[in-house]
Amino acid sequence: MAKMARVRQPEIRQAVADGELPIARMIPSGLTIIGLCCGATAMRFAWYGHYKGAVAAIVVAAIFDLLDGRAARLFGTDSAFGAQLDSLADLVSFGIAPAMLVYMWTLNRAGAAGWAAVLAFCVCCAVRLARFNTEAEAEGEDRAPVQYFTGVPTPAAACLILLPLLLSFEVSQTMQTILQRPFVSIAVMALTSLLMISRVPTVSLKGYRVPRAARGLVTALAIMLLVSGILFPWWTMSIGLIAYLLSIPVSAALARPA
Numbered sequence: 001m002a003k004m005a006r007v008r009q010p011e012i013r014q015a016v017a018d019g020e021l022p023i024a025r026m027i028p029s030g031l032t033i034i035g036l037c038c039g040a041t042a043m044r045f046a047w048y049g050h051y052k053g054a055v056a057a058i059v060v061a062a063i064f065d066l067l068d069g070r071a072a073r074l075f076g077t078d079s080a081f082g083a084q085l086d087s088l089a090d091l092v093s094f095g096i097a098p099a100m101l102v103y104m105w106t107l108n109r110a111g112a113a114g115w116a117a118v119l120a121f122c123v124c125c126a127v128r129l130a131r132f133n134t135e136a137e138a139e140g141e142d143r144a145p146v147q148y149f150t151g152v153p154t155p156a157a158a159c160l161i162l163l164p165l166l167l168s169f170e171v172s173q174t175m176q177t178i179l180q181r182p183f184v185s186i187a188v189m190a191l192t193s194l195l196m197i198s199r200v201p202t203v204s205l206k207g208y209r210v211p212r213a214a215r216g217l218v219t220a221l222a223i224m225l226l227v228s229g230i231l232f233p234w235w236t237m238s239i240g241l242i243a244y245l246l247s248i249p250v251s252a253a254l255a256r257p258a
Helices: 002-017 027-047 051-075 080-105 112-142 154-161 163-168 173-179 182-197 212-231 233-255
Strands: 148-150 201-203
Touching: 027 051, 027 080, 051 080, 051 154, 051 163, 080 112, 080 154, 080 163, 080 182, 112 154, 112 182, 154 163, 154 182, 154 233, 163 173, 163 182, 163 233, 201 233, 212 233
Parallel strands: none
Antiparallel strands: 148 201
């Protein structure tokens, strides 16, 4: 199957270039726009207090953010326009939307400090996206997949600031009260904002290739993770985010030059 995919991908790109698949040129941007709409919809859910729906909308936006890049590479339709559109959508879906969700959930009770945390997160998100675009443009088409990102990517940052909210869906009423205190989210947002614009190496799955001998095990683990996500979505996301946080110092140590 992998061999067939390698053979077919150049054929698909050539068909797009020859105009035989004109709709393929619109697919990546269409997926980006759908993701943008999901991010905007998350704010609407948050406005009415439907916090689980808001989190789900941001997760769906992250899925479309993954798919649009894959589609652009598959069809060979990468473009400067697509890159800029993707960044604008990311700013809404993973910057403004999650920050406003946390603000409506708890930070509105912290007055100016709560709003300052929201603004700081949105600014750091914009700075990271701008830095990523300029670095990608400088490296051009020769840019190879990397094992480590520089700083925390915006989709991961969006999920990290939602961690107290995610945990509140599953814990006792006493713990919910503690997690909903504004200082908890302010601390999480401050740390995440710094990690976004930092130069700390963070793990990237784009640069990893699964060995043939381990593909069966990885597939089984992926299926188990999918089933867990369906049955226990909030716990699965929470544990995954905690594991991601713990992986950051490990990534920083492994990426350090010998």
